[in-house]
Amino acid sequence: MSSPEVVSLSWGHMEVKGVSSSSYKDCKVWPGGSRAWDWRETGTNHRPGVQPADVEEVVSRGVDTLVIGSGMNQALQVQTSTLDFLRQKGVVVKVLQTEKAVAEYNNLVGRGARVGGVFHSTC
Template identity: 55%
Template sequence: MASPRVEALRWGELRVSGASCVYKDCKVWPGGSRAWDWRETGTDHRPGVQPADLQEVLDAGIETLVIGCGMNQALQISLWRRRFVKDAATGQVEAVALQQQRRAEERGS
């Protein structure tokens, strides 16, 4: 099953195929997407993406995790987080961190 496509991307606005709303931030996985509220896990530009944010998407059975670092690359994705992905997925998932627009292009928008 393929992940929904990012159809449009502007500062603070993501449009994802199949979603009934426009996201400010979102998580996308094969068969679905949802709003990503950073407050749920304590994510902020620093300290960056939290393990619980990654785990939710890993649990969806992905093969590649592409993490957007934001339009200005301000959202930190530490080497420790990439190791977390490798360990949590027993080496079966590749983790890639990209600038937000490049991330959308890589995802096929």
């Protein structure tokens, strides 16, 4: 099962290919699916940032690489504990400005990688 391509990105809006509910503000993607990333589920804020709980669902889908979009202006941080969690799971992590993150994610999708992503589409 391949990861779905992110087909469009603009401030506050992302679309994922081939998914019935494909329009998101922030989203999580993995081989075979995607869903909205609701920060309220884990109490995430820009600081201290992405927590292990924010990425566990994507990692559990068997990804080898996780791309994190840190926002259009890179306002979203990633906690050290999240990076440690990913390394412990043997997952390669790339934290990039969201436009660059989506481009890298789509590049990996195109190469058939088992890639997942968590993307913040605003600040």
